[in-house]
Amino acid sequence: MAEPAIFFEEVNERQGLFHRRAVLLGGFAGLGLTALGGRLAYLQLLETQRYEKLATSNQFNFKLVPAPRGLIVDRNGAVLAANRPNFRLLVSKDKGTDPEATLKTLASFVPMDEARQRRLLREISNAPRRAPVSVMEDMTWEQFSAINVRAPELPNVTADMGEVRVYPHGGAFAHVIGYVAKVNREDLTPTGPNSDPILLHPGFRIGKQGIEKALDLELRGRAGAKKVEVDANGREVRHDEDGDIAAVPGKEVQLTLDVDIQNRALEVFGGESGGAVLMDCRTGDILCMMSAPSFDANRFVRGLTGAEYRALANYERRPLLDKCLSGTYPPGSTFKTMTALAALEAGIDPDQTVSCGGGMYFGGRYFRCHKKGGHGAQNMRDAIKNSCDVYFYSVASRIGPDRIAAVAREFGFGQTFDIGIPGQKKGIVPSTQWVRENRPKDPKWHPGESLSYGIGQGMLTANCLQLAVMTARLANGRKALNPRLIKSIGGKELPRGSDVPDLPFSQEHLNYVRDGMAAVTEAGGTAFRASQLGLGDILMAGKTGTAQVYSYKAGGHRGKGGPWRLRDHGLFVAFAPLDEPRYALAVIVQHGMGGSTAAAPRAREIMRVALLKDPELRARIETPLPMPEIQPDLELDTVPDSPVFAEPPNTPTPAVGDPLVPPSEGPA
Known part of the structure; x- marks a missing residue:
């Protein structure tokens, strides 16, 4: 009888199929477990710090x-x-x-x-x-x-x-x-x-x-x-x-500022409006740059109310405006130093005189001098000392505007300086080219405009810093100093303002102008009384200026009793000591009515603080002045051999009742 072979074949086939599926599933499971283990190992070992940070960020x-x-x-x-x-x-x-x-x-x-x-x-x-x-x-x-x-x-x-x-x-x-x-x-x-x-x-x-x-x-x-x-x-x-x-x-x-000088400047201005800039004539450092009236910056940190801000913004003396950098004004007679230097460079003889009778006619118009009766015959030094307008009218008409403008630009007018803060206004330095470019309806320079230009009026404007730079360069006499406000940042010092080329002018001409400024503060000068420092033998040289706000002809000129906004500006520029200049100063008193009465006394007080804070000058001030030499009396040098009797002085006998003689001591 035959064996059922087909039975075993079916069992073996099903068993083989099972094994193949089991191996396949086991392989997939193994791969999955391997991938999972690898991922866990990656996360646990390689990504530990990342997930620690994520976990911490949920907590912290x-x-x-x-x-x-x-x-x-x-x-x-x-x-x-x-x-x-x-x-x-x-x-x-x-x-x-x-x-x-x-x-x-x-x-x-x-x-x-x-x-x-x-x-x-x-x-x-x-x-x-x-x-x-x-x-x-x-x-x-x-x-x-x-x-x-x-x-x-x-x-x-x-x-x-x-x-x-x-x-x-x-x-x-x-x-x-x-x-x-x-x-x-x-x-x-x-x-x-x-x-x-x-x-x-x-x-x-x-x-x-x-x-x-x-x-x-x-x-x-x-x-x-x-x-x-x-x-x-x-x-x-x-x-x-x-x-x-x-x-x-x-x-x-x-x-580079000095807190004592700055505080003193604000103090002496009081309620007046204007600015003051003090520079070191040797380095260009700005020791004072004060604008008045000012405002309390601490209030801005906390936040102003609308009413407080409007009160500051609408006040006519404009405390929010920086008068040293953003305010521009006609420099007035302080600019006559530039006109004088331009005249010297043009070859005009400084000893040649001009007769001042209180004004001069030019082009059918009468140009007044500030002194109604006139100054008489004036040479250049006398004209700077007395601030004679007629002399500078005459000189300016002879040399023309372009020569004056060239000198003014070399002394800092019409430019801004890299002092580290924004807000500077260039002002205007007019010339024939400037008129062509900025006055298209009337591009011609009129001869009469030169007269106003020569005394610092007309289209000419400048800020207080520019006036201080002009004075510092004149006082230095050699370097075209640049102002420096920021001394160092993070302990690293910035370049000095004295690292500049020399001025392109004759030393003799510069000395002459400085001598004229010295005459301003001498007896008879326009700023004599207001410029006496009272610091021993240290003297100050300067130049006063009055900048007219409205023209006389238009009836806009007002005295001290008129509206504040119609009054003239008072200006004063100075340097000291006279024999060895160290500090240069420019002061503008807005609508202050006169440089000698409003600006010069304030400049004197500011300059005094700077001089007294300088150790070398302080020692010089505290050194007693030498006693004057006494000429020996030859008659008293010899002793007579016998007494000499002299007649009593012939003086009237005082009468009884004289307040110097008691009544009981009257004549017998």
Whole structure:
């Protein structure tokens, strides 16, 4: 009987199929386990740090902390801008909170009117989620404590301590240093340094004017971070001080200014409007650059109300305008030094005289001299000393405007200087070319315009810094000095203003003009009384100036009793000591009515402080002057052998009742 072979074949076939499937499934399972193990090994070994950071970020957050802003100091290290701690109140928006109700509650503890609450609501709604918005700065300790005690009842409200910019000297340096304020939308940029997220921090401030704006990046420093533990909703639980990232403070900026001279300048101006610039004649350093009236920069840091800002902006003496850089004025008679130098360079004999009878006719018009009766015959030195207009009318008409303009530009007129801050106005230095380019309806230079040009009037304008540069270059007598305001940044000194070429003028001509300025402060000069320093043998040379605001003919000229805006400007430029110039000064008193009465006395007080602060000059001032030599009396040098009797002096006998003789001692 045959065996059932087909049975075994079917079993073997099914068994083989099972084994193949088992091996296939086992292979897939093995591959899967291998891949899973490899992935786990990759995540556990190679990606450990990454996932540790992700896990930590769920538990901890880093809050940006602004860096301490760099200090601004004067030439001797006195602090002009620093930082101080302040208590601030912050509010942020989040789910389930009502910012409007929160602000109404906070108004019970800190002053906050309805208008301010509406403005803060707009800021909170526009801010990113959980981004704090500053509600109040400089809270008192009582306000700070009251908020912190009620912290559990005030979600998303934080009262902490930050830093705020402070200016110890108030308005004395406001125009030079500027101020900082909150960042607005105009300050933000898509790229560059102003795209940094730190700008949105409520404690961050950005420079808005002066040094604070010009060197904002150097003063900012690098922001740090505070490590805080948060819950599942992102709310702060605790502060992990060990994980904080320290901020890098901004660089220290040292200026060439002197705090004592600057404060004295603001003091002597009082309520007057104008500017004063004092320069070192040897280095070009600016020791004083003061604009009056000024404003308190600390108020801008905290934020002005609309009424406060309008009061400053609408005041006729314009405290927000920098009179040293942005205000331009006719230089008046201070410009006669430039006309005199241009005349000398043109070959005019300085000893040649011009007769001044109180004015001169030219082109059918009568040009007055400031002295109604005239000065008589005047040579160049006398004309500078007495500020004779007629002499300079005559000289200016002979040499023409282009020679005067060329000299003026060499002395700094019509240009701006790289002192590190913006806002300078060039002013106008007219010439025949300037008239063609800027006066298309009347492109011709009229001869009568040269007369006004020669005495610093007409189209000519300059700022106070340019006048100081002119005086410093005259006083130096050799170098075309450039002004320097920033001495160093982060300890690195900037180039000096004396690293410049020489002036392209004859030394003899420069000395002659300086001698004329010395005559101004001598007896009989226009600034004699107002320029006496009272510092021993140290003397000052200078030049007064009065810049007419409205023409006499039009009836616009007014005396001291007229409206302030119609009065003439008073100017004075000076340098001292006379024998070895070290400091040059320019003072403009806006609508001050006269350089000798308004500007020169203020310049004297500012110059005195600079001279007294100079150690070498201080020693010279304190050294007693030598006693005058006494000529010996030859008759008294010999002793007579016997007494000599002389007749008594023939004096009248006093009568009884004379107040010098008692009645009882009358004649017998």
